[in-house]
Amino acid sequence: MASNGLAAAVLLLLVHIGLLSSSCYADDPFVYFDFKVSYITASPLGVPQQVIAVNDEFPGPTINVTTNNNVVVNVRNKLDEGLLMHWSGIQQRRSSWQDGVLGTNCPIPPKWNWTYQFQVKDQIGSFFYFPSTYFQRASGGFGGFIINNRAIIPIPFATPYGDIVILIGDWYTRNHTALRKSLNGGKDLGMPNGVLINGKGPYQYNTTLVPDGIDYATIPVHPGKTYRIRVHNVGISTSLNFRIQNHNLLLAESEGSYTVQQNYTSLDIHVGQSFSFLVTMDQNASSDYYIVASARFVNESLWKRVTGVAILHYTNSKGKAVGPLPDGPQDEYDKTYSMNQARSIRWNVSASGARPNPQGSFRYGSINVTDVYLLRNAPPVTIDGKRRTTLSGVSFVNPSTPIRLADQYKVKGAYKLDFPEKPLTGPPKMETSVINGTYRGFMEVILQNNDTKVHSYHMSGYAFFVVGMDYGEWTENSRGTYNKWDGIARSTVQVFPGAWTAILISLDNVGVWNLRTENLDSWYLGQETYVRIVNPEENNKTELPIPDNALYCGALSHLQKPEDISSGVTITASISTVAVTVLTILCTLMSISR
């Protein structure tokens, strides 16, 4: 036992020498986080329920790092089921090993630790993390993820006085296991019980609609100052309209791209989307102000309770917020306004990005498309007696051996590389069917929404260019309407029902990347696929090697070593900590002497 521990320690030491010698040259700082993921009891809507907390916080803490940082997150799974943490919008350059979705990674078993390590590169902006497995996002586990610019990279606005993260999302008082059970039983989830803002229920703006004793979020601000407010829709499936009473929202960034700066009185934020607004506290503080996130495209008289209300509190405020909530758009079933608003969000092509070259120097409009995929969803269908959702007639089945791992170990039959370029015409099927991406290709994806509600689609590993959206069926002629100049680059885009959205993706990031609806219920029932991008020339430059701590499952379960929770690990851990410290000092000395 002891000698095993020692051998492991020596091995770890060697691993650390290896890691550090390469990181010495990389010279980029490491930042460490410890995430304990566990259930806690909370009553955001007045009903006690089990929610998922990170370090006992609900929502979880914000990860706030700088471009090029090496981020290390030790995730301790204290849940009673598998867990994967997904870093939504974080591009994981060259390493889908760290993406945290079931198609690429084995889940972290209950009671285990798993350490993510990735470098945040070539992106600056507002993102978030959430547990991607088993519907857990419906119980929480989410938090903000900020990537700041390095000091040498300018930002296209004056440095804001403060930085505020606001997480909005629909919420059920049933927990994720209960919701999962409904879906497995072929049932719809029904109307959510409310909308939470930063994990809290609505302010009691109306005693009929909001019961007593609900704890609400308060955002304190200083008069006259300008804040950057980063808003993320971390909910299940409801599009939300976000607004702050009497305050303009100057849109500045969306998922890592600086936008042309425009004022909005309210903005529709679809599930999985992130935006930064610059908000100047230019009101007279005669009272506090409402912050509202209300459901879109629903019967408002039925959905009144499904409204999130928080409080913007000036430090010199003279009283409580009073009166009715500020109105959102009055267009219950007309999505034209919302689509026009989405089209008005454009890229500031002269602002600099994460790299010192201007973003606009990448002229996506003049690159030839190499692959075209028309993906079409549909309302839920029954396949083999199960209620499922589909994309192009395929309902995705998660592989028992994750795709990237299956490739690494040449496991046959784990998935099929046959995702159709056009929707299947036959009966829908359940398959682990994956898109064969062309390395360095330029892929056009048309998302056609044949469902009755808004969907937002997300792709891991990339920011794509949103070049067009319109009502009706997409045709070849629709290309004539594409924005070939300043379409926004982002990772999550909405597709209105009965409409299409077209995106362009430069396939330069090797790996296996999830392409999915962010609507959690539809995702859970199979509305997703993966894009597999392989560099035909094998080297260690375009993709990082499999991490030493990779977990194994499915056909490769036999490779998984049991997690050693005996004292041996503790000794090993402390020896390795000493090793890291010693080597960090050596490394620092070396870099000073260079």
Ligand SMILES: *[C@@H]1O[C@H](CO)[C@@H](O)[C@H](O)[C@H]1NC(C)=O
């Ligand atoms: C979720 O709710 C169900 C039914 O109310 C309950 O039995 C179960 O213990 C809860 N699960 C968790 C993880 O809290």
Ligand SMILES: *[C@@H]1O[C@H](CO)[C@@H](O)[C@H](O)[C@H]1NC(C)=O
């Ligand atoms: C798990 O994480 C905790 C807290 O960081 C640490 O003390 C423990 O050694 C880790 N266990 C393993 C097996 O890595």
Ligand SMILES: *[C@@H]1O[C@H](CO)[C@@H](O)[C@H](O)[C@H]1NC(C)=O
């Ligand atoms: C775009 O970015 C440039 C460079 O930072 C900035 O000067 C300009 O004001 C921005 N334009 C708009 C419309 O936001």
Ligand SMILES: *[C@@H]1O[C@H](CO)[C@@H](O)[C@H](O)[C@H]1NC(C)=O
């Ligand atoms: C993130 O870090 C930056 C730089 O350290 C700081 O200015 C900013 O206030 C932080 N943001 C949040 C939300 O903590």
Ligand SMILES: *[C@@H]1O[C@H](CO)[C@@H](O)[C@H](O)[C@H]1NC(C)=O
């Ligand atoms: C509170 O909401 C109810 C139901 O929508 C409405 O009838 C009532 O007028 C509202 N009360 C106030 C004070 O606005």
Ligand SMILES: *[C@@H]1O[C@H](CO)[C@@H](O)[C@H](O)[C@H]1NC(C)=O
């Ligand atoms: C946005 O609105 C603010 C007032 O809230 C105003 O000062 C500012 O000039 C407006 N900016 C633009 C780009 O319209």
Ligand SMILES: *[C@@H]1O[C@H](CO)[C@@H](O)[C@H](O)[C@H]1NC(C)=O
């Ligand atoms: C503050 O603004 C409110 C609403 O615009 C106005 O009714 C009130 O008179 C103002 N109060 C002061 C002290 O300027």
Ligand SMILES: *[C@@H]1O[C@H](CO)[C@@H](O)[C@H](O)[C@H]1NC(C)=O
């Ligand atoms: C909205 O719901 C109310 C209450 O059930 C109903 O009376 C009304 O007809 C509905 N409106 C529409 C447009 O469906």
Ligand SMILES: *[C@@H]1O[C@H](CO)[C@@H](O)[C@H](O)[C@H]1NC(C)=O
């Ligand atoms: C794109 O394709 C056209 C026609 O096939 C060709 O003339 C042009 O050179 C190509 N452009 C690029 C940038 O490869």
Ligand SMILES: *[C@@H]1O[C@H](CO)[C@@H](O)[C@H](O)[C@H]1NC(C)=O
């Ligand atoms: C996948 O695409 C590559 C070219 O990018 C091609 O060589 C290969 O045959 C394709 N594989 C399948 C299974 O279609």
Ligand SMILES: *[C@@H]1O[C@H](CO)[C@@H](O)[C@H](O)[C@H]1NC(C)=O
């Ligand atoms: C879905 O497709 C059918 C058949 O093409 C069409 O009749 C229907 O209008 C479409 N519905 C939506 C919401 O796109």
Ligand SMILES: *[C@@H]1O[C@H](CO)[C@@H](O)[C@H](O)[C@H]1NC(C)=O
């Ligand atoms: C890539 O690196 C791994 C170890 O890190 C090594 O085993 C492998 O041979 C390398 N492959 C190539 C093509 O250089």
